[in-house]
Amino acid sequence: PVLSAEEAKRLGVELVSFDELLTRADLISIHTPLVPSTKYLFNDAAFAKMKKNALLMNAARGGIVEEAALVRALESKKIRGAALDVFEKEPLAADHPLLKLDNVVLAPHLGASTDEAQERVGVQIAHQIVAYLKHGTIENGVNVPSLSGDAAQKLAPHLEVARRLGRLLAQLAGGAREIRVTAYGELA
Missing domain, CATH: 3.40.50.720 (NAD(P)-binding Rossmann-like Domain)
Incomplete structure (x- = not known):
């Protein structure tokens, strides 16, 4: 999860x-x-x-x-x-x-198709961007876990290492279809 x-x-x-x-x-x-x-x-x-x-x-x-x-x-x-x-x-x-x-x-797929829903989504996204820029908080990320500001600060050095390793792996593997990362320990 x-x-x-x-x-x-x-x-x-x-x-x-x-x-x-x-x-x-x-x-x-x-x-x-x-x-x-x-x-x-x-x-x-x-x-x-x-x-x-x-x-x-x-x-x-x-x-x-x-x-x-x-x-x-x-x-x-x-x-x-x-x-x-x-x-x-x-x-x-x-x-x-x-x-x-x-x-x-x-029911037909309506999703966020009303004007009001679109406006709410836009406002929510703006708040989430501000929270990330100010505090490093990640909310509702599609390909990253949600992190509080404190957790983001604690994990920042590890995330940077992961980012760099990912870039290296992308260059070496050239088109990997799937990568799995399993974390253990205090930060997992």
Whole structure:
């Protein structure tokens, strides 16, 4: 997870593995980008682990939920229901199997399409940029963990080393498809 144990404690949430989440949750609301590791994150195997009364909500990105697997899970009552406003291919075809189910709520993908939502997003981004420039605080980063100003200061020397190593690796490897970094110890 991108959330640190310290931040989770501050927010009063418990960090669990994905498999544990599937077996324990009554409602799963998806809030993750679509990247190779999240493509079809919710598939037949995931639905098989979920509670029979579980509800799934996806307003994040189409493709995180494998729609054919979701249809099978809903038809066989492996899960109780789902609500979606994002789909693998938008808009949904008129004959899409999800449209025939009564235990799913479907809405068109609206995202941040209202003027008010766009303004709020712009203001929020401006505040986040100011926080980063003033304090080094990173909020809602797509490819970096969120860091408080204190954590950013503490990690700054290590992040600089990581940045330089990344540049070196990019020159040496020339087009690596995936790089994994595992951190251990006090700063992890």
